Amino acid sequence: MADRRRVIQWIALIANNAYLKGFAEGRVYRGSLKSICVPGLNCYSCPGAAASCPLGALQAVLGDYRYKFSFYVVGLMMGFGLVFGRLICGFLCPFGLMQELFYKIPSRKAAGSGARWLRWGKYVTLAVFVIAIPVFFRGDLGIGEPAFCKYICPAGTITAGLPLVAAQPSLREAAGGLFAFKVFAAAAIAAACVVIYRFFCKFLCPLGAFYGFFNRIALYRMSCDGNSCVRCGACSRVCRMGVDPSREPDSAECIRCGDCLKACPSSALGAGFEFVRKGGAKDAGECARG
Amino acid sequence: MSEKTGNILRAALFLIALAFVAAGVSRGEMSTVLRKAVTVCLECIGIG
Numbered sequence: 071m072a073d074r075r076r077v078i079q080w081i082a083l084i085a086n087n088a089y090l091k092g093f094a095e096g097r098v099y100r101g102s103l104k105s106i107c108v109p110g111l112n113c114y115s116c117p118g119a120a121a122s123c124p125l126g127a128l129q130a131v132l133g134d135y136r137y138k139f140s141f142y143v144v145g146l147m148m149g150f151g152l153v154f155g156r157l158i159c160g161f162l163c164p165f166g167l168m169q170e171l172f173y174k175i176p177s178r179k180a181a182g183s184g185a186r187w188l189r190w191g192k193y194v195t196l197a198v199f200v201i202a203i204p205v206f207f208r209g210d211l212g213i214g215e216p217a218f219c220k221y222i223c224p225a226g227t228i229t230a231g232l233p234l235v236a237a238q239p240s241l242r243e244a245a246g247g248l249f250a251f252k253v254f255a256a257a258a259i260a261a262a263c264v265v266i267y268r269f270f271c272k273f274l275c276p277l278g279a280f281y282g283f284f285n286r287i288a289l290y291r292m293s294c295d296g297n298s299c300v301r302c303g304a305c306s307r308v309c310r311m312g313v314d315p316s317r318e319p320d321s322a323e324c325i326r327c328g329d330c331l332k333a334c335p336s337s338a339l340g341a342g343f344e345f346v347r348k349g350g351a352k353d354a355g356e357c358a359r360g
Numbered sequence: 361m362s363e364k365t366g367n368i369l370r371a372a373l374f375l376i377a378l379a380f381v382a383a384g385v386s387r388g389e390m391s392t393v394l395r396k397a398v399t400v401c402l403e404c405i406g407i408g
Contacts, residue, residue: 104393149378
């Protein structure tokens with residue numbers, strides 16, 4: 071499962087950034103595909119980006135003086151969430167893969183999965199930086215700034231800022247205090263990802279916060295069969311997102327990596343798209359009650 | 361949540377999502393996204 075997942079993650083990363091010419095020329099793709107959003111976090115200013123980042127697109131529309139809500143981007147994100155839930159985080163998000171690669175760097179790893187209250191950070195980021203600031207804090211021209219992209223997003227700095235600033239002398243000259251801050255913030259997040267598994271997903275990612283709402287009702291779900299579960303706790307011990315899949319198989323924190331499915335000695339856990347799900351039980355809460 | 365309730369909720373949300381996308385496209389949000397995405401987003405890269 072893990073190997074298959076890694077292959078899919080790489081395919082998703084390459085598909086998201088298929089405009090290879092952009093890397094060679096230090097320019098962004100300007101075709102019409104950019105009007106469509108990909109499901110994962112992938113900055114549209116990355117020279118290779120073939121489509122748009124949903125968070126960037128959402129802030130672009132919310133910050134436009136003509137709009138206060140983006141039906142288009144929210145509708146797309148709802149559609150993605152309803153089909154996949156946070157399977158997107160585990161399989162399709164390019165920055166999710168990057169975080170897992172950072173975590174492979176040899177170092178002392180943090181015990182546990184991090185303080186639970188800190189996980190509210192991603193909901194705060196979604197509410198404040200992605201929605202409130204672009205909508206309510208507008209400049210003289212009525213344009214709101216994309217605060218998440220501007221002050222937080224490490225994907226923008228790592229995959230777009232650094233390559234473009236390296237390639238274009240004019241951007242190098244323009245880079246100042248904000249660029250230095252963003253590089254520092256991205257470095258800090260990357261360093262945190264080295265010691266804490268998917269630090270950004272757990273504590274900061276607004277996209278994960280949004281898709282987490284859909285884990286319970288998405289077509290892709292997990293379940294636990296109380297008759298087969300031997301309550302050994304292997305699933306919760308192996309989960310690096312701090313979830314107990316036997317109690318909360320559809321937790322908003324679960325990124326559907328599948329580690330628990332492999333660890334379960336009795337095949338009590340099942341996962342899959344509705345109607346084709348194998349193993350587990352139809353009732354998601356069965357293990358907890360059993 | 362029972363399976364039937366879940367299916368109804370899912371179907372309703374799918375319809376809402378489709379309606380949202382259609383409404384967004386009809387009022388020109390796609391072109392707003394395209395316009396932003398085909399130029400280097402200075403805020404995203406830490407310049408603007």
